[in-house]
Amino acid sequence: MLPQEIIRRKRDGYPLEDAEIFAFVRGLTDGTVSEGQAAAFAMAVYFRGMGLGERVALTRAMTRSGRVLDWRSLDLPGPVLDKHSTGGVGDKVSLILAPAVAACGGFVPMVSGRGLGHTGGTLDKCESIPGYAAKPDVATLQRVVREVGCAVVGATDDVAPADRRLYAVRDVTATVESLDLITASILSKKLAAGLDGLVMDVKWGSGAFMTTLDDAEALAESIVTVATGAELVARALLTDMNEVLGISAGNALEVREALAFLRGEPVDPRLYEVTAELTAELLKVGDLVPDVAEGRRRFDHAIRSGAAAERFARMVVALGGPTDLLEAPDRHLAAAPVRRAVPPPRRGVVAAIDTRALGVAVIALGGGRTRVADPVDPAVGLDSIAGLGEAVDGERPLAVVHARTGSDADRAATAVQAAFTVADTAPARGPLVAMRI
Template sequence: MDARTIIAKLRDGARPSAAELGWFARGLASGAVSDAQAGAFAMAALMRGRTGDDGTFRVALTRAMRDSGRVLEWDLNGPVVDKHSTGGVGDCVSLLLAPALAACGAYVPMISGRGLGHTGGTLDKLEAIPGFGTELGEERFRAQVEDLRCAIVAADAAMAPADRRLYAVRDVTATVESVDLITASILSKKLAAGLEVLVLDVKCGAGAFMKTPAAARDLAQALVETARGAGCRASALISGMEQPLVPAAGNALEVIEVMETLADGPVNPELFELVARLGGEALARAGQAADRREGAAQIGAALSDGRAAERFGRMVAAQGGPVDFVERWRDRLPAAPYVLEVQATTEGHVAGIDTEALGQAVVHLGGGRLREGDRVNPAVGLSGLSRIGDRIEPGAPLALIHAADEAAATAAARAVAAAYRIGPAPVVVPELFIGWVG
């Protein structure tokens, strides 16, 4: 076998065999497949993807990438569960859900990613906490999951190494949107963690990779069917991303939203309910609740009574962060030196938001990566974001820009102002919960 033959087959609309995909994945892991060949494979998958077939291509590619490295096995006295979001703006659900599930008796070995395109990454958000480490190694990762029931980490170099190569290539070759590559990337890492249950949050709308409900449903179906084909119980919630999930975007600023929820309960009702719904489904699939409604009640209780906060604090300390972070998070998080208010210039109601443009504004402030290897500034971003349906007066704040300097803040302010559409009449707020698949 050779890479050129496999790429050509995919380019021409044929389906590489499981053996060929396994060979290619091992080549990605070993370096035998070059970056140029990895990029060509990604582009061929995007342009000639196999999303219309019976799903065997996705299952074979996912298994090949999973099996390119170590696959964990667990012997625990409870279910091994996890959640994954397909990416959005202001989406900090994982930081709440992992400790809440752990507080409810599940084990959560959460393998997460960094920012991709205009969307934020769970690892980048956690690394806004001083000292927090996401590279644990297998022995320490196992010990923490067994002790605390939760850990949020980067994929170990030995776990799904083929995806580590392909993930980086996708971000710089305009191939992020491929359903087949998204499916294999997400699931290869998740299944390498030895999961029994996986709940997926598939985003849909202006701030998501999938812009329409139909496209989101196609991806949700692909993820659920592929996970089940690879032996994992899975279901997916399609949720709206017409506006940021929380009124903030940026790593430390989203951690603030998390800590306010852990400290005060449902200060952001949509965030609280989304965490409860996803967690409730996970508990039901794992046999820890009679149904998703009962499971959601368990998650809500853990968030409200302090058990999730206590678990989050222990996780932060175990992964190198401050031992008193839950008590003193306001003093621990970095703050940008320059803050600028973006003011509305017209009267009316917020009728729409270009949520992807807000995400890109954060990236250009330094809160994400324009090129592979860019350093992320955890303090920069947006806060106080006006929401769809809000009544706006001239001079009222649309958002606050948190920037490293005045020039960056001014450029971001122009982008944020352009992202808001103000109309004269009240509007219907878009649905957050669109439906379940699986």
């Protein structure tokens, strides 16, 4: 089957047969489908969409494009679990959740991705840790998961390789938001990881790919439905992304914030709440607790007792990172030479935030990619980011820019100011977890 004929059929709105989808995915894997054809396919799917059967076929084809992990031989004394986010600005939940779940008896082979569009990627955050082997071979991944309980890594070259090619193309062709491609991308990697259970964090709002709650609900339903069809137990939480999650956006900055969380230091309440709810749901999915309330209690204890921090520290060392990262992050994590506070245009409270614009500002600083092969600067980004309803003035800035040069900082400061609306009264805020599916 010629790739261009498959593209043409989807471009013209016809549903693809399973054989056509498997043929195209095979071409992504063996290189007979070009970058241009992959981009054209992604754009055709973006505009024409896929039915449920096509989504299932695409997910299965990408899962089978490489190695599928099997944990049965390791005889693990607990379920193999994972959580995945659809992407947001400042989302460092994975760095906290994985060791917390491990501390509660789960085993977490968290196969994560790089930044997509305006959102940061967990893999990029991990790679900001010196020496950390973010893409270990399968034997190392399984050893670390067995010994530590968790490993936050990127997919190896032989795990869903077709998705890796399509993922990179989507990032630079404005096709990230496709519900069909998001579903297949997420689930192909999770099914290849050999999971017993999955919890999805489907974000909605100004900083999410799905800006409306209705669109986020549709994506959550798609993921849970396709996962269930593939015999993977899955649940989804719809969480608010109308502001940055936590107070930082940028790879090393977010690692610092996650480390502070694990050390039990005061953290952004929204970050704590989202992480706790997702962890509790995942513990319930894995039958490690009888209900979500007990899961929440187990999470709180894992943080307060230091058990989650201990798992994180062991994971970093097992994957080649420094032995004292938790205690001395500034000794190891990159720091930008220029720091600039961004004042508000007037005294008041934050009434609205264009969170996507903040993510784009981080990319412009060098903290993300505009092309597939672009390097990422781990040091740059934003921190001390004000939240909705927070009072800002000459003493409390909108954010602090971390940049390589003064001119970079100037441009980022202008973008940050434009992203915030400051008014006299605080906005009404909806629930942080809007829905469970």
